[in-house]
Amino acid sequence: MNDPRFASIDAFAEQNRDAILRDITRLVAVPSVEGTPAPGAPFGPGPRAALDKALEIAAELGLATHNADGYIGWAETGPVADGQKYLATITHCDVVPEGNGWDADPYTVRVRDGWLLGRGVADDKGPAILTLYALKYLKDNGVALKYPVRALLGVNEETRMEDVDYYAEHYEQPAFCFTPDAEFPVCNGEKGGFNGEFVSPVLEGGIIRDFAGGVAHNAVPDRAFCVVAVPASRLKAGAGLTFTEENGLTTIRAVGKSGHAATPEGTINAISLIVSCLLESGVCSETETAYLQVLAKLHASTDGSALGIAADDGLFTPLTIIGGTIECKDGCLRQTFDCRYPTNTDADKLTAAMQAVCGTAAKLENLTSRVPFYIDAGSPAIQTLINTYNEVTGENQKPFTMGGGTYARHFPYAVSFGPEHADLPLPEFAGPMHGANEGANFDKLIEALKIYILALLRLQEIEL
CATH class of the missing domain: 3.30.70.360 (Alpha-Beta Plaits)
Incomplete structure (x- = not known):
């Protein structure tokens, strides 16, 4: 890795391992399956409680936060002025029902052989915490930002994605957005x-x-x-x-x-x-x-x-x-x-x-x-992401398309960007996203944080 900023990024991620695990555990502990709508909780009390918890964690990290009527929320590195271009990440705090076949309580994170187990550790509460820590790095290091960065936190991804519809109706869209809710390296098309x-x-x-x-x-x-x-x-x-x-x-x-x-x-x-x-x-x-x-x-x-x-x-x-x-x-x-x-x-x-x-x-x-959506793999932002991934990991991957549906299709210029690894086999005791004993490799989550921080820094250097 030749980027001189990476040493600082690597040190930050490693120093915050325990805190990241603690905060993933706190967010997973909130059952957040869609429920009956209520005032201030359009998708039910569970998703609203998870949004509140995520924003609470963001505030503890020193980030400015906003709750948009319970439909969606965000943390940001600084205020976004009207008409100003900004970058965004978007994750979600709602989950699918726990289902059957779990070895233990789905909402209590367990650590086994370097894997986190619990509903949402991979989809998408673990990645949500990573985006908050990426913003914490930018804040703690006083990074001068050409484009402010907003970490959007959705609560209706698993069903109708009405959270991002609400956002598009009431707020300006980001100049570029990536969602950590799929597989690495970069997904630039969805069925x-x-x-x-x-x-x-x-x-x-x-x-x-x-x-x-x-x-x-x-x-x-x-x-x-x-x-x-x-x-x-x-x-x-x-x-x-x-x-x-x-x-x-x-x-x-x-x-x-x-x-x-x-x-x-x-x-x-x-x-x-x-x-x-x-x-x-x-x-x-x-x-x-x-x-x-x-x-x-x-x-x-x-x-x-x-x-x-x-x-x-x-x-x-x-x-x-x-x-x-x-x-x-x-x-x-x-x-x-x-x-x-x-x-x-x-x-x-x-x-x-x-x-x-x-x-x-x-x-x-x-x-x-x-309908399917597709973004040209040669576009500047996507090239920034894929190059960052390859440099951090030492791989030589190319963007890919997939069958999953993410928030990316709801934004004018967006892709999904990790943190899953299709080539990483699940251990016998862990399950896939939406399955029993949902698992996420913790070392890979920490590596993803490093990739996200460096990518956000490099996105500041291109024209959007």
């Missing part, structure tokens, strides 16, 4: 997103009494159950399935392997295990069977080929689709899906293909979509 529900007809005269599973539409479910009015002896056994009988009803329970909807490789969808069991057992009514056959095509492969929607444009990774949650409501089954698609398809094509699969057995409801 489109297509979400909705497969809804059954009203199921009368069948054998299904209840069916539930999953914790979020954008996570592969690792638990599901279904209550059916048939004896267990008529059900086909399978891996991950257990049956219990009581009062003439059988409860089928399934255990799979969870993971993020954007990277479903290696996951096992618990809902699909039950769907397969019911179809192979041949116990359902004609209406139930027809609907389950639609779900079987959804779950058959995560590339959408069974639904006739597979797509690959050579720019992004191929299309993915997963079934996230299922519930029985008003006599109907409702299966959510989460699809991430490249540029050679669109929501209209996906809708038409999936409606053809549904026929009269199911209908599509609550459809939403977002």
